[in-house]
Amino acid sequence: xxxxxxxxxxxxxxxxxxxxxxxxxxxxxxxxxxxxxxxxxxxxxxxxxxxxxxxxxxxxxxxxxxxxxxxxxxxxxxxxxxxxxxxxxxxxxxxxxxxxxxxxxxxxxxxxxxxxxxxxxxxxxxxxxxxxxxxxxxxxxxxxxxxxxxxxxxxxxxxxxxx
Amino acid sequence: xxxxxxxxxxxxxxxxxxxxxxxxxxxxxxxxxxxxxxxxxxxxxxxxxxxxxxxxxxxxxxxxxxxxxxxxxxxxxxxxxxxxxxxxxxxxxxxxxxxxxxxxxxxxxxxxxxxxxxxxxxxxxxxxxxxxxxxxxxxxxxxxxxxxxxxxxxxxxxxxxxxxxxxxxxxxxxxxxxxxxxxxxxxxxxxxxxxxxxxxxxxxxxxxxxxxxxxxxxxxxxxxxxxxxxxxxxxxxxxxxxxxxxxxxxxxxxxxxxxxxxxxxxxxxxxxxxxxxxxxxxxxxxxxxxxxxxxxxxxxxxxxxxxxxxxxxxxxxxxxxxxxxxxxxxxxxxxxxxxxxxxxxxxxxxxxxxxxxxxxxxxxxxxxxxxxxxxxxxxxxxxxxxxxxxxxxxxxxxxxxxxxxxxxxxxxxxxxxxxxxxxxx
Numbered sequence: 277x278x279x280x281x282x283x284x285x286x287x288x289x290x291x292x293x294x295x296x297x298x299x300x301x302x303x304x305x306x307x308x309x310x311x312x313x314x315x316x317x318x319x320x321x322x323x324x325x326x327x328x329x330x331x332x333x334x335x336x337x338x339x340x341x342x343x344x345x346x347x348x349x350x351x352x353x354x355x356x357x358x359x360x361x362x363x364x365x366x367x368x369x370x371x372x373x374x375x376x377x378x379x380x381x382x383x384x385x386x387x388x389x390x391x392x393x394x395x396x397x398x399x400x401x402x403x404x405x406x407x408x409x410x411x412x413x414x415x416x417x418x419x420x421x422x423x424x425x426x427x428x429x430x431x432x433x434x435x436x437x438x439x
Numbered sequence: 440x441x442x443x444x445x446x447x448x449x450x451x452x453x454x455x456x457x458x459x460x461x462x463x464x465x466x467x468x469x470x471x472x473x474x475x476x477x478x479x480x481x482x483x484x485x486x487x488x489x490x491x492x493x494x495x496x497x498x499x500x501x502x503x504x505x506x507x508x509x510x511x512x513x514x515x516x517x518x519x520x521x522x523x524x525x526x527x528x529x530x531x532x533x534x535x536x537x538x539x540x541x542x543x544x545x546x547x548x549x550x551x552x553x554x555x556x557x558x559x560x561x562x563x564x565x566x567x568x569x570x571x572x573x574x575x576x577x578x579x580x581x582x583x584x585x586x587x588x589x590x591x592x593x594x595x596x597x598x599x600x601x602x603x604x605x606x607x608x609x610x611x612x613x614x615x616x617x618x619x620x621x622x623x624x625x626x627x628x629x630x631x632x633x634x635x636x637x638x639x640x641x642x643x644x645x646x647x648x649x650x651x652x653x654x655x656x657x658x659x660x661x662x663x664x665x666x667x668x669x670x671x672x673x674x675x676x677x678x679x680x681x682x683x684x685x686x687x688x689x690x691x692x693x694x695x696x697x698x699x700x701x702x703x704x705x706x707x708x709x710x711x712x713x714x715x716x717x718x719x720x721x722x723x724x725x726x727x728x729x730x731x732x733x734x735x736x737x738x739x740x741x742x743x744x745x746x747x748x749x750x751x752x753x754x755x756x757x758x759x760x761x762x763x764x765x766x767x768x769x770x771x772x773x774x775x776x777x778x779x780x781x782x783x784x785x786x787x788x789x790x791x792x793x794x795x796x797x798x799x800x801x802x803x804x805x806x807x808x809x810x811x812x813x814x815x816x817x818x819x820x821x822x823x824x825x826x827x828x829x830x831x832x833x834x835x836x837x838x839x840x841x842x843x844x845x846x847x848x849x850x851x852x853x854x855x856x857x858x859x860x861x862x863x864x
């Protein structure tokens with residue numbers, strides 16, 4: 277483990293990071309958002325099933341770093357119709373807590389509520405996000421983001437944006 | 440048992456005037472009277488796909504499913520039999536099962552404690568002196584069972600009508616496509632055990648059913664993902680493709696991609712891989728099927744829409760659940776093949792990337808369904824056109840209508856069967 281990996285994060289740094297990540301997602305700033313991720317990234321939105329075996333169960337999103345790129349590249353074509361035109365988004369991230377440290381990563385929990393407006397109407401999304409943050413090359417990076425939607429047991433509308 | 444389904448009042452339009460050989464009327468997608476007639480004449484009459492036996496593998500297992508608007512519990516009894524029970528207490532109509540799945544020998548209504556065996560039989564009710572003591576009403580009251588339940592290769596279908604064509608007659612030529620999927624398992628068995636994504640869609644269910652075997656749209660709707668992944672799928676649905684669209688009868692249809700895969704002649708190309716990359720699977724298939732394995736490994740999985748609600752898209756299974764004239768839910772999961780662990784996780788991974796609310800394919804299809812639903816509410820030009828490929832359609836050696844990869848042969852088959860059901864007294 278590197279010295280940088282042991283560096284403690286204070287809550288203020290954590291909050292600034294998760295707010296920034298939320299803003300990039302809200303504003304469809306795909307390049308800035310992509311640059312936040314580590315190479316071993318995991319972007320995971322579970323469906324209704326249990327969380328024990330994501331490789332053996334369907335998820336709404338289960339993207340490794342490659343698939344994050346594919347997803348963003350599809351959006352960048354301008355012909356990802358589920359996001360053409362892009363949704364108007366604003367989310368509030370709150371109840372931010374540092375939950376602990378695992379293998380040099382800082383595990384952070386937060387709640388969010390998000391309004392999505394598009395021709396279909398205004399939809400409210402809400403849930404619990406767990407982030408794994410890591411120092412890499414002098415920067416704070418996102419190693420994992422798990423989004424547990426409150427309504428993940430229910431039929432969901434199209435989720436074309438970055439949640 | 441009395442018929443649990445009330446007949447919808449026959450207030451709908453004259454369907455013969457709305458469904459023509461090469462066009463259909465927009466009101467079929469928007470009119471609530473049409474939806475009410477469809478419930479009575481399609482969803483509560485013909486065979487409808489409900490679930491898969493592998494979802495209730497053990498005695499006592501149950502899972503809640505939908506049959507039209509009906510909330511049904513698919514159970515497996517101690518006798519091993521799969522049954523479908525309507526989720527409604529015979530006393531005051533409360534839900535007897537609120538969990539999505541589980542294992543139980545019985546269901547107890549929380550309202551007044553009436554208890555039913557997982558076969559539907561009433562076995563207890565508190566304070567029984569109010570009914571003259573034990574044994575007075577058990578024979579008369581029970582959970583309603585869906586009158587006809589039958590399965591093919593573990594795919595469980597149901598009909599709310601006590602009589603009518605049997606499942607084999609309904610499936611007809613489509614049965615062979617389910618068989619083709621099962622043959623991809625070295626054990627000959629499909630399992631649907633990876634859980635389901637549920638995608639709420641503001642569109643009429645028929646827009647989905649028609650799109651499933653529409654070979655004209657992929658290059659356009661899915662051009663974004665094909666281009667960034669250099670996917671070969673788009674070419675299967677090009678104007679030059681040797682693949683065909685086939686009307687399988689009874690409203691079923693397929694995009695038969697085998698001509699393209701045979702031309703390539705490479706095992707596992709249908710799965711976007713090579714035999715070398717999945718050696719355990721290929722070995723197991725050759726052991727199970729001998730020389731016949733080569734054809735199976737080249738030809739791959741079916742792409743078949745089974746009327747009215749089951750769609751097998753190679754490695755995914757979709758189920759369309761109607762909600763109202765303007766809304767439905769798409770359920771999707773990855774196919775799992777018994778005896779093929781090397782393939783199963785890959786099929787889940789590929790499916791998670793492609794389908795469901797955030798799927799890189801299906802989210803765009805769903806956007807199209809919702810825009811289409813908006814479009815059909817516009818009053819002019821009234822009709823949706825279905826004539827593509829009509830002039831070059833042929834009849835194959837099985838007597839089935841066949842069109843080119845991008846032709847609307849499948850939609851015309853859907854509507855022919857739809858009309859026959861909607862006009863049946």
